[in-house]
Amino acid sequence: MNSPVSQIKDRLTIEDVVSSYIKLERSGVNLKARCPFHNEKTPSFFISPGRGSYYCFGCGASGDIFTFVEEFEGLDFKGALKLLADKAGVKLEVYTKEMKEAESEKERLYRAMEEAAKYFEKNIENNPEGKQASYGAGKEVLEYLKSRGLTTKSIKDFRIGFAILDWRKLYDYLRSKNFSDVEIEKAGLAKKPEDKNKAMYDRFRGRIMFPISDSSGRIIAFSGRIFIDDGKSAKYLNSPETPIFNKSAVLYGLDKAKDSIRKNNFSILVEGQMDLVLSHQAGYRNTIATSGTALSNSEVSKENVVSNLGLIRRLSDNIVLAFDGDKAGFNASLRAGRIALSLGMDVKVALLPEGVDPADLISKSGVDAWKEAIKGSKHIIEFILEKTLKNSKDARVAGREIKDKVLPFVGALESSIEKMHFVKKITDLSGISESALKDDLEKVEQELKSEKTEIVEAEQSLAKVYRKDYIERRLAGIALWKQDKELENKLGEILEKYRSKKNDLIFEAEIFYQNSEDLPKEIDHLLQNWETEKINEELLEKMQELHRVKDKAEEIKLLAEIQELNKKKHELR
Numbered sequence: 007m008n009s010p011v012s013q014i015k016d017r018l019t020i021e022d023v024v025s026s027y028i029k030l031e032r033s034g035v036n037l038k039a040r041c042p043f044h045n046e047k048t049p050s051f052f053i054s055p056g057r058g059s060y061y062c063f064g065c066g067a068s069g070d071i072f073t074f075v076e077e078f079e080g081l082d083f084k085g086a087l088k089l090l091a092d093k094a095g096v097k098l099e100v101y102t103k104e105m106k107e108a109e110s111e112k113e114r115l116y117r118a119m120e121e122a123a124k125y126f127e128k129n130i131e132n133n134p135e136g137k138q139a140s141y142g143a144g145k146e147v148l149e150y151l152k153s154r155g156l157t158t159k160s161i162k163d164f165r166i167g168f169a170i171l172d173w174r175k176l177y178d179y180l181r182s183k184n185f186s187d188v189e190i191e192k193a194g195l196a197k198k199p200e201d202k203n204k205a206m207y208d209r210f211r212g213r214i215m216f217p218i219s220d221s222s223g224r225i226i227a228f229s230g231r232i233f234i235d236d237g238k239s240a241k242y243l244n245s246p247e248t249p250i251f252n253k254s255a256v257l258y259g260l261d262k263a264k265d266s267i268r269k270n271n272f273s274i275l276v277e278g279q280m281d282l283v284l285s286h287q288a289g290y291r292n293t294i295a296t297s298g299t300a301l302s303n304s305e306v307s308k309e310n311v312v313s314n315l316g317l318i319r320r321l322s323d324n325i326v327l328a329f330d331g332d333k334a335g336f337n338a339s340l341r342a343g344r345i346a347l348s349l350g351m352d353v354k355v356a357l358l359p360e361g362v363d364p365a366d367l368i369s370k371s372g373v374d375a376w377k378e379a380i381k382g383s384k385h386i387i388e389f390i391l392e393k394t395l396k397n398s399k400d401a402r403v404a405g406r407e408i409k410d411k412v413l414p415f416v417g418a419l420e421s422s423i424e425k426m427h428f429v430k431k432i433t434d435l436s437g438i439s440e441s442a443l444k445d446d447l448e449k450v451e452q453e454l455k456s457e458k459t460e461i462v463e464a465e466q467s468l469a470k471v472y473r474k475d476y477i478e479r480r481l482a483g484i485a486l487w488k489q490d491k492e493l494e495n496k497l498g499e500i501l502e503k504y505r506s507k508k509n510d511l512i513f514e515a516e517i518f519y520q521n522s523e524d525l526p527k528e529i530d531h532l533l534q535n536w537e538t539e540k541i542n543e544e545l546l547e548k549m550q551e552l553h554r555v556k557d558k559a560e561e562i563k564l565l566a567e568i569q570e571l572n573k574k575k576h577e578l579r
């Protein structure tokens with residue numbers, strides 16, 4: 007019996023998989039494209055159908071359909087396996103049994119989340135009345151969701167559920183499914199009281215539950231919206247950070263939106279879950295939501311914003327922000343908008359009536375009103391410019407506000423033609439002279455310089471770190487699986503980092519390499535790539551240092567080191 011990996015590889019070519027994500031052009035026997043993993047204007051990303059692999063001459067990204075999906079979708083190996091198996095129509099059942107026996111911690115947590123989702127869904131379907139009615143029962147929740155404009159189909163599709171207002175309904179349910187206290191706590195579904203003699207209690211109580219999935223559709227977290235506001239509890243409560251949920255790296259609805267974003271060549275970013283579900287229902291399946299995590303949180307680091315935007319940008323360069331302009335989240339989203347401009351994306355803002363969010367607009371004014379808002383969306387700079395001019399009382403104030411609020415966005419643009427286009431536009435609308443604006447823009451650009459460098463560096467280091475980690479993981483997996491002492495020694499300290507994930511890694515290595523005809527050759531190949539990546543990383547650091555040093559002698563020393571590293575890299579090839 008062939009492993010699922012080789013079955014999938016038999017059914018899906020590299021061309022099939024990659025072309026479902028990005029546009030490919032023929033180039034002799036190979037295919038080429040603009041690299042999805044780094045920002046470039048001319049294609050340096052090549053695909054060899056014969057070898058079933060890809061390579062980028064710009065950033066060094068390389069691999070097969072599995073690495074491509076992992077890197078493109080931001081998934082781990084099992085997530086990529088699940089996604090590709092679905093695509094190829096390969097059943098993973100045989101492996102499901104084995105998986106269960108050696109189920110890793112993460113795997114158990116994914117399953118606990120799935121069970122919890124099923125449980126929450128049942129609470130709505132079963133319409134529990136009677137005793138629970140006063141706490142908000144399923145029937146009332148269903149009525150409420152329908153009154154907000156949701157259809158039964160949407161509720162099902164998005165697997166919206168309800169956590170009953172009680173202390174340990176979910177906890178008891180999960181215990182009955184053989185999950186341990188530790189697992190339930192680690193999944194972020196129940197909490198341990200400070201007094202250790204007291205019983206655990208559910209984190210989500212009396213809340214409408216929205217499951218958050220990764221891009222392969224596995225549930226990794228929940229967002230719970232309070233059903234009956236008691237004036238004390240937060241309106242929204244999200245899952246805490248867990249081994250399967252990184253709060254700052256998730257966009258709600260990406261699993262359902264990604265195909266449509268690609269097809270329509272733009273995405274719509276909204277703030278809340280209701281906004282998202284109603285927008286999908288209105289036919290805009292290219293909508294994703296920040297859902298209080300990821301992009302709309304001003305405390306999220308630049309690197310995380312870049313990584314989230316990177317996921318969206320790989321699908322399309324065009325993004326429309328659709329927020330209620332009165333809310334705090336809007337200002338944070340403007341920050342994300344500015345970073346998106348720096349990454350060369352085209353950013354527009356949908357015009358919503360003040361105080362109205364997309365969910366209200368769709369349910370009260372109808373689908374056509376939403377269509378109009380999206381169609382009439384304006385470039386982010388025009389949007390801010392008009393808002394600033396409208397809000398300022400006299401021309402002098404406007405001048406200052408334009409410098410503070412509008413020019414940073416102009417400065418963030420990549421193309422100088424676009425910059426000049428907007429300078430002219432500002433002149434036309436505000437009456438401020440072009441030369442005065444250009445002077446101010448120059449100052450703003452000086453101030454922005456370090457931010458831009460930070461963004462570019464974040465982008466580069468994300469790509470590099472990921473690739474090196476990926477190769478290390480593969481090598482560690484083989485070493486642990488084969489108990490290969492020689493390889494273990496070569497990996498040294500690195501291996502220690504992966505010991506806690508031993509079961510996962512062995513599983514990956516086994517199903518990946520069990521049919522390999524020449525494992526030693528694969529190992530050599532990985533080791534060689536690993537060495538190259540280590541040199542790349544050193545090179546990147548030295549280059550960055552080179553930009554910073556002012557001392558001539560120091561500069562010469564760095565240049566010599568860079569030359570030496572390049573030589574080493576050449577020898578490895």
Ligand SMILES: [Zn+2]
Nearest residue numbers: 041044062065
């Ligand atoms: Zn590249």
